[in-house]
Amino acid sequence: MKTPEKDPHTEVETTGHSWDGIEELNTPLPRWWLWTFYATIIWGLIYIAAYPALPFFGSTSNGFLGWSARSSLEADLQQHKDRHASLNNTLVDAELSNLQTGQELRQYALARGAAVFTANCSQCHGAGAGGTVGYPNLLDNDWLWGGSLESITYIINHGIRNTSDPDAQFSEMPAFGEFLEEDDITSLTQFVTQLAQAKTKELNIDENTLFVENCSGCHGQNATGNESLGAPDLTDAIWLYGADSDSVEKTITDGRFGVMPAWGQRLSEADLRAVSIYVHALGGGE
């Protein structure tokens, strides 16, 4: 070993490392620093023993405190459930018509409904409930099946045109391509697109025999729709499948069959009611 070099100014030994001609003095660390280091090692060992730490195949060591992220989450969830238990009970027990009163209950239902909606409904109706072609916008004041809290709750409970719930709403837009001539379809298409442009007043709906004979039964005398059949208002600005002539022609020729699943069997009563209140409160509820 070569003799250690000394810094001429302080007479202290240097480490021998040199950066740009600057050398470091070999200053010893304080001893307590070493003890602190040992203490952290001991702390680490205790920690490893106390908490789940060592990986095994498919599991980990348990730790003598018995703590786990899962059980602490469960405890948290339970705590929240307990805190909301009374609100939850009123939500389930109250008459539907009374649910709108009570600021706290309503707030709770809206918050819970929003969560239920995001998890179960947004994939079809959109995260903002704005809908898309074939999937109705739930924010507007136009309802295929009625906009009262009762109708909305019924729809969400039983769904529409599904095969799983015998109480589901069931009526469909027939495919007129099988019964009507091409010309008739073309003329009906033209008529409906004119309706769409809201020229209702100029158009005498009663005098259009094609429409009266084929369509009025469901869409109504004035083509304003029928909520008990889910037949849309053809005179308003809102179109589920589009108001351009191609879409309308396709609707008349092939029919439409929008399916909405029933949620009665899948969601708890509290969730159902909460999401109904939420949808009703989105802006169009009657």
Place this chain on the structure above:
Amino acid sequence: MINKFETSNALYKAQEPVFPRRVSGPFRRLKWAVMAVTLGIYYLAPWIPWDRGTQLSDQAILVDLANRRFYFFWIEIWPHEFYFVAGLLIMAGLGLFLFTSALGRVWCGYACPQTVWTDLFILVERWIEGDRNARLRLFYGKWTFRKWRLRITKWFVWILISFGTGGAWVFYFTDASNLARDLWSFDAHPVVYSSISILTLTTFVFGGFMREQICIYMCPWPRIQAAMMDTNTLSVAYRSWRGEPRGKMRQTGRGDCIDCLACVNVCPMGIDIRQGQQMECIACALCIDACDDVMAKIGHDRGLVDYLVLADEEVESAGGQPVSVWKYIFRPRTFLYALIWSSIGIGMIYALFIRNDIDMTIRPVRNPTYLMQSDGAIRNIYEARLRNKLGEARVFQLEITGGKGFLLQLQSSNQAKTITVPADSTYLQRFYITVPKDHPAAKIPLTQLRLWVEDIENGNRSSSKTAFNGAPE
């Protein structure tokens, strides 16, 4: 002595015990005064009452973590106003720059908690075990009954002080009088007890045993400060040109320094100031007091060890006249720092006073950007976040300015026209703005709107800008 250069091959170094001697003089008195004030503020501040009505805390200074509120006398800060706290931190930082460039390490020497508590602990130590020489004897003596008795008494008093320190801390975070009661009945939250224990332990260890080690090895501040000091910064220094060559009292041809080691013996950091500027020196000025005392006794001028700047050392050692330290305290650099510091302060005070007690932010719900009603009207959805900063519930009303024909409706179960926001809380209100289909705003992508929120009782208003999205053809 801490900073004696030595050559050893050991990898680790044991802590050198330091036994600071009692000293008296103007700087020592100043330090006692600073200690009384800082400790007084620390222990008493949480107990100052302040009336804020029945619903809010009546503690003048409170960091209410649970409810996310910060109270400081008449000021109440909510989490969204955290920039005030950021501003205070910036001021604290600049304040340290200011003090460092003007007075060097005054923070370290006088006001740092580590210094203040260590000082207090040394005081206790001296009361119980005696001054430097007695302590030295005790330290190196055998573990007799007397030694045990003194040690245990000292540790006990230290622990009491430490417990008081940790105990006072928690009162800043929850209602002090309730917490004090819960503390003794063991009903307080475990976090309270663990905070107190940790702070008790750190105070005991840092003040009683680690002392100068904290400053030398753990604290980043001496390193940072070194970067802010220049040749005109005050520091405590030894006038070597006056003192050297040092020698015993009777020796002839010596300088003013009689090598009495008074400066070394009083030093809480255990260094010899005569070695020149050292990182270990916290500039507590006790050696100035000690040396002045000796100089007075032997009939020399005071100031052999004194507050000096590096630039003066050269001037003075070349025979120049000493320059008044005030010249270095008031110089452009310190004025500039003071200016920046106070303008931030004034800015913050101004911002505090123009704060409105109603606060509204509007968020347009952009999913979807707009929607059509069955009659072709265009609707936008918004969320207003209303903050009521008063201690009682208030009723607000929303209103649009900046255009006709905009219909504003609140989401509510009963067609309500007003919004009630509970005391000291935030409320989220969803609302709609609708225009008929032939309204100009229905057809253009963006129309700017201004929304007003008004307290219907006293007419206080505040506004917020937002936009309306139409349906371009």
